[in-house]
Amino acid sequence: MIESIKDCVTLNNEVKMPWLGLGVWQVNDPEELDGAVREAINCGYLSIDTASAYGNEREVGQAIRASGVPRESLFITTKLWNAQQVKGYDAALAAFETSRALLGLEYLDLYLIHWPVPRKMKYVEAWKALIKLQQEGLARAIGVCNFHIHHLAELEQETGIIPAVNQVELHPWLNQRPLVDYCRSKGIQVEAYSPLLSGHLREVKELVPIAARYHKTAAQIVLRWDLQNGVVCIPKSVHANRIQENAGIFDFVLTAEDMAAIDALDRGHRFLPDPDVMNFYR
Numbered sequence: 001m002i003e004s005i006k007d008c009v010t011l012n013n014e015v016k017m018p019w020l021g022l023g024v025w026q027v028n029d030p031e032e033l034d035g036a037v038r039e040a041i042n043c044g045y046l047s048i049d050t051a052s053a054y055g056n057e058r059e060v061g062q063a064i065r066a067s068g069v070p071r072e073s074l075f076i077t078t079k080l081w082n083a084q085q086v087k088g089y090d091a092a093l094a095a096f097e098t099s100r101a102l103l104g105l106e107y108l109d110l111y112l113i114h115w116p117v118p119r120k121m122k123y124v125e126a127w128k129a130l131i132k133l134q135q136e137g138l139a140r141a142i143g144v145c146n147f148h149i150h151h152l153a154e155l156e157q158e159t160g161i162i163p164a165v166n167q168v169e170l171h172p173w174l175n176q177r178p179l180v181d182y183c184r185s186k187g188i189q190v191e192a193y194s195p196l197l198s199g200h201l202r203e204v205k206e207l208v209p210i211a212a213r214y215h216k217t218a219a220q221i222v223l224r225w226d227l228q229n230g231v232v233c234i235p236k237s238v239h240a241n242r243i244q245e246n247a248g249i250f251d252f253v254l255t256a257e258d259m260a261a262i263d264a265l266d267r268g269h270r271f272l273p274d275p276d277v278m279n280f281y282r
Contacts, residue, residue, distance in 0.1 A: 002227045003250050005044040009232060011164040012187040013134075015141040017110065018075055019227055020247065021047030023193060023236035030059045036238040037063035041074075043247045049167075049193075049234045051079035051114060052099050061103035077110040078103065079145060082117050082280060085126045092129035096138065111139040112167055116151040116275050123151065124158045131161050141165065145193075146275040149182045156186075167191040170231060172204055172222060172262050173269040184230065191232040195222060198271040206265055214252050217245060224249045225262045 008016035022040040027033045033056055037048060041064070050060045057078060064074060084095035096111060111130055116123045123144075130142040143165030144151070156162050166183055170176045170192035183190050196219050197204065207218040214221065219235070223246060226233040235246045254262075273279075 001253070005247050005250060006046070007250075009189055009230075011141050011189055012162065013141055013164055015109070015164065017141070017165070017189065017232060018045070018047040019232050020223070020249070021045060021049050021075070021077075021232070021234040022243065023049045023234040024056055024060060025051070025054055025193070025236055027054070027236070027238055028056055030056075030062075032238050033059045034063045034066065035240070036243065038067055039240045039243045041067045041069055043244055045243075045247065046073060047075040047077070047234070049077040050103075051112075052081040052084070052095060053079070053114060057099055057102035058104075061105065065104065071105070075109040076103065076105060077112065078108060079112040079114040080126060080130070082115050085113060085115075085117050086122050088122070089125045089129045092126045093132065096129075096133055100138070107137065108139045110141045110143060110165060112142070112165065113144045113147075115146045115278055115280075116144070116148070118276065118278070124155060127155050127159060127161070127163075131159060143167065143188075146272075146278075148275055149179060151275070152182070152186070152188065162186055163188055165189045165191050165232075167193055167234075169194050169270060169272055170226070171195050171197045172207070172225070172265040173197060173200075173267050175229075175263060175266040177263075177266070180229070180231065189232060190230070191234065192226050193234055194271060195226055195233045195235055197222075200271075204265065206261065210254075210258050210261065213258075214254075216248070216252065219245060220249050221254070221258075222262070224252065224254055225259060228254055228259060 143163040145167040
């Protein structure tokens with residue numbers, strides 16, 4: 001049972017990863033980002049998720065150092081962007097070093113391939129680079145984002161190394177059940193981005209009566225649904241009250257009936273492109 005913001009899942013290489021983290025996608029104002037990271041850490045968050053493509057790694061690094069929390073207590077994630085992925089193995093290694101320097105960290109807790117660029121073997125070459133980084137102790141755990149089952153199977157077939165994490169768009173309108181089941185069978189931890197439907201949460205009217213029964217908000221209900229489904233989640237917010245609210249999900253448990261009702265909201269709806277047809281490489 002997940003009962004505290006300090007609780008962690010143990011990944012397939014024995015690294016412990018917090019169940020709840022703060023996402024910082026599209027947070028580019030340094031003052032705003034610093035405030036969000038500090039507030040999250042003050043609320044007990046230990047996991048911060050950024051990416052090269054977000055353009056805020058330097059600011060994230062500054063904020064976590066200013067927090068005064070020991071580095072070893074935090075779990076910091078960043079990602080390899082597509083433009084470097086398509087250039088191959090050496091470019092992936094160089095991109096990691098750039099991210100590490102911007103963050104000002106000796107090592108990363110989790111390094112992810114951001115998208116499976118649909119060009120033959122490019123993400124496999126990038127994956128081989130990530131394997132090297134993990135072997136050298138520069139990344140404690142490695143994984144991927146937005147990978148379908150066939151992408152994951154190819155990585156395993158070509159390298160024999162299974163990702164520790166697959167971070168994907170996942171929310172009540174896109175519960176990714178077949179992918180989640182596959183990842184669970186392989187020991188891959190699923191992590192949800194955009195868990196609160198990218199600003200469309202108010203449109204999910206079915207959550208209102210569920211939230212009322214628990215005296216919680218719809219956002220808290222969805223995040224608790226994630227955790228009870230064994231999914232790590234990284235809701236994004238820069239507002240102190242929302243960051244605090246998102247942390248208030250450890251004092252209740254959804255019933256099986258309510259879990260099933262939220263599962264039934266799935267409509268296969270994506271807010272970001274299907275990974276098989278994405279076409280942004282820069």
